[in-house]
Amino acid sequence: MPFSIVTLVKGRKKQLENMLESIRHSSMTPDEVIIVWMEPEKPESRVEDSSLPIKQIYLNDGNLPLSKARNLGFYHTTSETVIFLDVDCLCSPTLLENLTTKLNEGIITSAPARYLPFIPLTGDYTEVEQDACVHPKRTSLPTETLLPYKKFWSLVFALTKNTFDKIGGFDENFTGYGGEDTDFAERFNSKGYGFMFVGDEVLHQYHHKYTPPLNYLREIVENANYFYSKHRYFPMYTWLQTFCKMGYITFDKQRHIFKIMSLPKQKDMDSTLSTLPY
Structure with missing residues (x-):
């Protein structure tokens, strides 16, 4: 074939x-x-x-x-x-x-x-x-x-x-x-x-990654909000919750979207660098 x-x-x-x-x-x-x-x-x-x-x-x-x-x-x-x-x-x-x-x-x-x-x-x-x-x-x-x-x-x-x-x-x-x-x-x-x-x-194969993926925070939040507008639930919800706990984002209950409060600095990302293979 x-x-x-x-x-x-x-x-x-x-x-x-x-x-x-x-x-x-x-x-x-x-x-x-x-x-x-x-x-x-x-x-x-x-x-x-x-x-x-x-x-x-x-x-x-x-x-x-x-x-x-x-x-x-x-x-x-x-x-x-x-x-x-x-x-x-x-x-x-x-x-x-x-x-x-x-x-x-x-x-x-x-x-x-x-x-x-x-x-x-x-x-x-x-x-x-x-x-x-x-x-x-x-x-x-x-x-x-x-x-x-x-x-x-x-x-x-x-x-x-x-x-x-x-x-x-x-x-x-x-x-x-x-x-x-x-x-x-x-x-x-x-x-x-x-x-x-x-x-x-x-x-x-192994590659460098961050856990949680702070290097993709902006894209994850924007894509999650767009996804919700289509399917009425949030994907990647564990990551979103973690970003909230870390103070980078918050949930706007009136608009039902996640909002970015601040973006991580390189030193913040470096602290979450994972050596695990998965």
Whole structure:
């Protein structure tokens, strides 16, 4: 079955090179890999790989335009089946095969993840998979059966072009990080699409992160308020509560929105830098 892969990247060239290596070791290889760089074109934002058909696109708007970048990547694909794969992912050998062969018009396929505490030197899944761990707060979800739509995540998923078009793609009114994937799940559920995990996995390569994600505070608040205007509940609510307790935001009960009171300084963000792999 012909299929395309879409991935987004900003500043994670080594993770991207490892991801591409894992694709080369897969039981099925894609007809094309669409790489959307969310930064200007320069030597650091380009990869060469003669063994894979790669198309590299640049989207530089100064932010982290996840919705816009996913849509842009999708509209550059030529296959009827599309896999969205996070740049931090390493594919298990039969992942791509299972994602595509288990797919049908009413189903979106996905897969669970385990987490690596480092950026590996290699993208060969078999060499590093013994070092990956399970997220302690993520309960094991069954495979090959429909899952609650709110369990959807955008780390890895496959669908047909027709399904993506009927859902309407990702809402580009979400700017930056947060909420756009939960909105996507709300909309595919409302149209009767289901999703399930296949019996494979990805390994998530380590990257710096903040817990809570103070570096994305503005985007999370703005996107959460926009999400509420569409779906009448707030996503990322634990983070919003934490931001409130830290004094950065407050909840306006009259307008039913979260308001930013102040933005964290770099030293505040540094104090929440997490070394955990998940």
